[in-house]
Amino acid sequence: MYEIEYVSGALGAIIHGVDLDRPLERKEIDFLKTAINDFEVVFFRDQPINPKSHVRFARYFGVPQLHEAYGNLNGYPEITILENNLANPSKIEAWHSDMTFRRCPPSGSVLHGLIIPERGGDTMFASMSAAFEGLSDKMRSFLSGLTAVHDFSYGFKESINEPGGRERLNEMIQNNPPVEHPVIRTHPESGKKGIFVNSLFTLEIKDMKQRESSSLLRFLCEHLTLPEFTCRFKWETDSVAFWDNRITQHKPVNDYWPSERLMHRVTIEDGRPPI
């Protein structure tokens, strides 16, 4: 039914032969659920989906987050507009999984590319299960008993330190006190184990001396971005990426400024905290 084009050894597959602009059949949804569990991030080409189709596709995999704030598509609180251009360069550089500062971080995101720069603007993904498998048995069992602290204020420290930043983000800071997650989490569907610390939001490892914690985090964040654990996706207009946020990290490659890049994103809630 579908043709699968592998993107790298560790993760990622482009799935050909599906039309996301129409409702999918049960067997198609089941196929895609198996594919996302296997490949951790899946991509589609030539999908000129409208916002309704975008939200419908995300709903097959969970409940979309709602955003009432500025930056959302008119009439579609589920769709966040990500727009970068001359006046608004992309700021996020670090490898991360999304919103790990929350007790229940999102399970995934569906990103639709609308305006893609002629050169640059790829997204990199890393498999946290491959990164975990790439550690020694000793290191895996050592990490499996550890807990890490994730913090919104740590992730957004640069924005907070801008003039007026703390006032602007005060509500987010108040609503997002630091949270704890296991350093190694188990994916609830595939059963795969993956590293669950990231350089953007993970503040420290609990019950360790500060030097131990920062050395271990530095090692893990370097380890999990080794080329062997990653793939790189080159966007085209109407490409769609769907990543599992529980078992991957991603990094936007900011090499296209001042070109324009416009994406629509739907983020899928996960009602369960990581275990």
Ligand SMILES: [Fe+2]
């Ligand atoms: Fe992200």
